Ligand SMILES: Nc1ncnc2c1ncn2[C@@H]1O[C@H](COP(=O)(O)OP(=O)(O)O)[C@@H](O)[C@H]1O
């Protein structure tokens with residue numbers, strides 16, 4: 120599943136420094152600074168509207184920053200001598216003429232990326248579009264367009280791959296394939312920056328995470344360090360809610376409504392179920408729900424980005 | 433640069449648009465030239481034409497493409513720019529080569545061979561249908577006159593230059609629908625009315641200004657169009673006409689580079 124037989128190269132570091140973009144009064148990206156390490160898969164995460172696409176568009180020079188810089192190996196995209204061989208980019212939404220077939224689209228852009236007809240066929244096979252390659256893109260599903268966008272990004276056999284929400288519209292098999300593809304790409308010494316609004320869709324393939332919300336950086340670390348931030352929670356409920364609330368207050372436990380999954384119940388933070396059970400028993404408070412929740416990365420992500428965790432999405 | 437031009441030429445020929453417009457244009461020009469050729473020879477009095485000059489008649493018929501049909505190559509040129517923005521193929525294009533100035537130059541260089549093909553087909557369609565119906569109307573198609581072929585050749589050049597003007601229009605008016613509406617409105621209404629109005633209202637001075645309108649420049653370039661037949665001496669020389677058309681293409685493209693192509697794209 121390797122993208123090419125080229126010898127391993129040393130890809131450049133992606134570097135974002137004080138990057139800012141305002142659209143009128145909308146502060147889409149605000150003083151954003153982060154690095155993407157060579158040889159790693161970095162997840163660029165944040166809710167819808169967090170500024171991910173705007174950041175990536177500034178990285179490749181389609182959008183002019185209000186302030187700050189984004190560089191590839193110290194050079195701006197517009198100054199790269201051979202961008203298609205350096206960095207392959209698949210941005211959000213369709214960038215194809217609906218009247219062209221996938222094959223015609225790739226063949227058209229191949230010479231500009233230094234690719235030949237054999238490379239086009241190889242990429243069509245890689246992304247699983249060979250059977251539909253002759254069809255007009257206008258009739259393609261979102262997932263098929265994602266595959267074609269990936270193939271287009273790979274035309275120049277680049278050292279760095281930048282994918283904006285590549286799992287949108289992709290079927291589960293496609294997502295699983297994409298994960299292992301990104302893993303293999305980075306394991307061959309190359310670099311991947313992949314954006315998503317859902318941590319769990321990239322969690323299994325990323326080494327590092329860069330998390331943004333409202334255009335600002337809220338967290339950047341290896342994935343493992345993110346897991347350490349996971350908060351242990353216990354969902355608890357009682358027929359006598361007044362007594363339960365009283366107990367929680369007396370013990371000084373942090374709590375929040377458990378939300379739609381268990382209406383009326385409480386979620387207690389930083390405390391083990393055994394301790395709560397013992398305290399309730401001692402206080403004579405009857406419990407009819409006492410569940411220790413598995414600490415989830417998604418919760419950490421939602422907490423960091425200021426999204427409420429209680430609402431069932 | 434060669435890669436960029438090659439990409440632009442490939443864009444033209446990889447959708448159905450190019451041959452749909454080519455067939456439409458050939459049909460339109462054949463229809464106009466045929467109709468004019470027959471009217472001029474069969475009923476010259478009604479057409480207000482001096483039938484005693486078969487060369488002038490033939491040239492006016494064969495130059496109909498630059499007089500009336502030039503909107504087709506202009507549309508092709510416009511779509512070359514606005515289509516990229518509409519379907520966001522500008523994104524992979526600029527990712528492959530981020531220089532926007534180079535992109536606009538490549539669009540012009542890529543439009544040249546396409547415009548030439550349209551110009552040839554358009555001019556030959558006019559000659560073919562025009563000659564056949566001149567003959568049918570009882571006139572002389574004058575196909576052995578070098579002046580006739582000079583008009584055909586210059587008309588081809590004029591249509592080619594109109595493709596470049598179209599590229600300029602598209603780079604200023606980035607919205608495809610707005611660009612096409614503006615192009616049709618200007619070529620079909622604004623310019624013909626302005627041309628007559630300037631001459632009628634302001635006399636010689638107005639006429640000199642009208643000669644610099646793009647449609648008038650195209651007519652001048654083709655030599656011997658119906659306009660020069662109706663009001664001799666009102667047009668520029670052929671090379672002045674060519675320079676005026678090139679000037680429109682250049683000014684519009686520079687304006688587009690400083691507006692549409694300085695903004696965030698794609
Ligand atoms: N061209 C634009 N004009 C105005 N606002 C924009 C434009 N592009 C993005 N925005 C706004 O900037 C914010 C960030 O958008 P975006 O970068 O697309 O977020 P994400 O990709 O993380 O979902 C949003 O509020 C969005 O509405």
Ligand SMILES: [Mg+2]
Pocket residue numbers: 168171172173211283284
């Ligand atoms: Mg986005």
